[in-house]
Amino acid sequence: MKVVLNQDIKGIGKKLQVVDVSEGYARNYLIPRKMASIADNKNINEAKTKVEAMNFKKMTEKQEAIEIKEKIEKNYLEFKHKVGDNGKLFGSITEKEIADKVNSVYGININKKKIIIKNPIKEIGSYEVNVKLYEGVIANVKIAVVRL
Numbered sequence: 001m002k003v004v005l006n007q008d009i010k011g012i013g014k015k016l017q018v019v020d021v022s023e024g025y026a027r028n029y030l031i032p033r034k035m036a037s038i039a040d041n042k043n044i045n046e047a048k049t050k051v052e053a054m055n056f057k058k059m060t061e062k063q064e065a066i067e068i069k070e071k072i073e074k075n076y077l078e079f080k081h082k083v084g085d086n087g088k089l090f091g092s093i094t095e096k097e098i099a100d101k102v103n104s105v106y107g108i109n110i111n112k113k114k115i116i117i118k119n120p121i122k123e124i125g126s127y128e129v130n131v132k133l134y135e136g137v138i139a140n141v142k143i144a145v146v147r148l
Contacts, residue, residue, distance in 0.1 A: 001026045002039035004047045009035060016047040065134035068108055072131070076142035077101050083124060083147045093121035093145060098129060102141070121145060 001023040005013050009030075013019040018039050021030065030036035037043050079101070082090045095112040102110050116130040127143045 003030060003036040004039050004043045005030075005036050007035055016051050018044060018047065062134050062137060065137040068106075068133055069137055069139040071106060072102065072108070072139045072141055075105075076126075076144050077105060078144045078146060080146055080148045081124075087124050089122050089124070089145065091122075093117075093127075093143065098141070098143070102131070 002018055002020050003026050005015055005017050005019060008015050012021065021036075026036060026038075031038065077098070079093055079097070081093070084090060095115040095117060098115050098117075099110050099112040102108055110131060110133075114132045116132070118130075121127050121143065124145050124147060127145070129141045129143055131139045131141055133139055
């Protein structure tokens, strides 16, 4: 019996996929628990349109992320910080500070957990930080740390 899955089921298939299962399994387990519905024309077409909508949404989100990446990579961010006699910062530049600066300069809301700092920024100089904008889209943000 063919059914359209309403959720991911381990060993059977992914959400909105049309699969062939035994009739007893479908009628006694999947359909009563609303895990699947019978694969008639209406349900199949509905699943196809939902899949197309999800793919379109992913594509537009990825395109937006690429545009944001190009916008961020053109310029650099400047941080003014208090510095000791030896050129070291009092504290360090954190992911939260970088996220706040990106938000204020570019108007782009970025979660601090998406920012990857390879080495702690504790001295004056130029640095590059990676920002995960979307799946497979990583922007390199240039940072300049100067004396306050």
